[in-house]
Amino acid sequence: MPAIPAPDMNEKLAGPLGDFAPAQIRAELHRMADWIADYRIGIAERAVSNDVEAGSIAASLRAVAWEEPAGMDRIMADLDDVVMPGILHWGHPAFLGYFGSTSNTPALLGEMAAAALNVSAMTWKSSPAATEMENVVLDWIRDMTGLPPGYMGVVYDTASVAVMHALAAARESACGGTRTEGMLGRPDLAPLRIYASDQAHSSVGKAAIVLGVGEMNVVRVQTDDEFRMDCNALERAIERDVAQGLTPMAVIATVGTTSTGSVDPVAEIGRICGERKIWLHVDAAYGGAFGVLPEGRWVTEGMDVADSIVVNPHKWLFVPLDFSALYLRNPQSMRDLFSLTPEYLRGAASDSSAPDYMDYGIQLGRRFRALKAWMVFRAFGRAGIESRVRENCRLAATLANLVSQEPGFALATPVNMAIVCIRYQPAGIDSETANMRNQQIVERVNATGQAYLTYTTLRGETVIRAGFGNILTTDAHVNAVWNLIRAEARRM
């Protein structure tokens, strides 16, 4: 055990060149614990959003002279007075924008501990516990959501980064040599084509930009009445491209689209990919979580032929930002593409069988993200995750039921998982006017500060969108949001 030079340490824990003194460290952590407890316990009593003038917060933050240290009293006051009025409260139970907030107490505790440890899980040696827990937690997520056994997971920050890595492996699989030679000066290579439905996530387009595939080579395949990829259209698109000498590189099947939660026919897409040896990437960033329900397990059908699958526990498994899990049928292909150990990391690389996660992507600095997921899964239990996901779905169905009984309102599409898309179009109002009104309803509901919704556009029709995922949302919030929507509609 190390001999600790106590007097020096005390100086560093109290002096001008070190941290706070021990008593202050403890006191400030407890003050923040209370701040967080007050915030989480009282979050429903806040306005979800506030009216903020752009630039006003920045102006206040900049107005401070910060050459010299400020006391924590002052900093905490600024947090309350300057920062908080500009916070959109994603964790509010009536926040139904985007995907529901995944915050909760065990997750917070995990984030706190991870921040205190501040390790980088780049290799097993650089952080054995972080690497091994990442391994375990990824297996838990795979197994509880019903993903194919044996697939190896890697945690990235976001699904955008995960899909970029998946498609980099797909690109290498389609044309080879991309790691060493790259893509230029190889006239033998035809343009690569990526197929995704017209409902697929924008991250596919962004990955195509980064990877040098190009946005125009992302083929947007039409969807059916319920926004699921039309497999005949996919097959025709592939055949047309092949006839023109282009190279199909990957198909993205989405399980839980962002707008409506629709689920592409993965098994059928897998058959099409399998026959032609095209990389199948399943974007289950949102919908993968649905597989924790026995009644939702059908979403995993066909995934066992996928080359890569992404699930975002920070979208719907109650793990806060950021945590995205990519599962690979053949992890070695990713490792072959990205393993690159410079001299200064030779000593960090493992001689053991444990993975060095830095070998599976571009990021070296890797926070101990597994800890928050582990805390949540342990504290709620697998059964607890299941019941909370089911409760989110029940709330969505409750709202859908209210909508379907109201004249002038209709569900824009059947409810998938926990997303409700609502179209307001009373008789005698044309589509364009209705579009404006649906957008206005969202904006006016949000302006009340009592709820938060977003809108999206489906085949030219603007619809009101509500996404459930927050474990604090109750029936009373659903009723309140619905009353707000109806009240704004009536006022028009």
Next chain:
Amino acid sequence: MPAIPAPDMNEKLAGPLGDFAPAQIRAELHRMADWIADYRIGIAERAVSNDVEAGSIAASLRAVAWEEPAGMDRIMADLDDVVMPGILHWGHPAFLGYFGSTSNTPALLGEMAAAALNVSAMTWKSSPAATEMENVVLDWIRDMTGLPPGYMGVVYDTASVAVMHALAAARESACGGTRTEGMLGRPDLAPLRIYASDQAHSSVGKAAIVLGVGEMNVVRVQTDDEFRMDCNALERAIERDVAQGLTPMAVIATVGTTSTGSVDPVAEIGRICGERKIWLHVDAAYGGAFGVLPEGRWVTEGMDVADSIVVNPHKWLFVPLDFSALYLRNPQSMRDLFSLTPEYLRGAASDSSAPDYMDYGIQLGRRFRALKAWMVFRAFGRAGIESRVRENCRLAATLANLVSQEPGFALATPVNMAIVCIRYQPAGIDSETANMRNQQIVERVNATGQAYLTYTTLRGETVIRAGFGNILTTDAHVNAVWNLIRAEARRM
């Protein structure tokens, strides 16, 4: 203000489908506050590392039945008994591996608050305060490190992701059309070439893989005796490539290399790039922080002609993982490349002058990273950041001084900033044997648990490397580490 359905909320704050009950939320946050306080206050008394058998932690973590919820007593016990023995304590004052740990109390408080808010700073509207604080903090970092005024910053998770974005913009600048058309099927395009010194970070190679440039098109330019890029060699390499019909795409000038902290001649490289209109990316991930010292400000010389500059506050400005800042001369070029607003985010895009940071890269989910940086900068003050950076340099110089007086030991290169590279090669020992011994010294010092070092290789010579950056490190730790190194050397 919203009408809150209190009874339901109470159920959600205590029931099986919600979070913990209010009293438990508060109690657990306080327990974790104490856990963190104990950890941070007592960190120097721990062994820096422990002997862990690969797979043993995973086995313990997996052995738990987690179908049903576990109590927090049990979870915290597992944290202590299963996880902590597998933690490499990056925050220990005698941890001198990689780059020093950036953890401290105000940063921890910021991480806690950010986790509680759990907002995504993808657009201004989705989180006004997070976006505006990101803006302010980025300007503070730019100004305190002496980066060129007017450059706009963007926060990414890591420098690897930042350099990938910078080089994507460089690629577009070099050949155009990469966003839409991509890189294949364009026989007019010659292979692109990236130039970086033989000491540059591995992230350049990984970016070249992702971007389809290819590793073999990363030209490793030789360095001088002090590991700085040889500009004559750079110029020759560019001219040779141009003569062969290749297209120079970007030069990476490193300010603070990972192995030795060496600084490339940025001004001269800038002249070479300027004459030929080649993108200049400055990798100041580590060394940018040195610019906060008046005596270190010289490292910014020549940066005013750079197209992009990366500085990692999580490497040396006391901001914990993850936080990497990319500065752009022409941010519009990045926006033109990556702005892509899908239907479901139309309502989130800003009509105001505030930036929507999602437009500057691929990542949509963006944690409120600015908050921890803001807390650190406010709590320590700019002057406090300066004195702590200077103290790290003083400790490095102290170790270097001890080394240079010891027979058999030598500095492998002059100390740059706060990195010390030590070569142990007593008379009569050949280079290969010495290489083995230097590696062994590091491994044996680490095995004592009293300190942590890494090794690297410089022109075939393995050297012991110590990086300072932790605000808790004292002279006593420097002496202890040095005594350990000498003792292990003597034992051979």
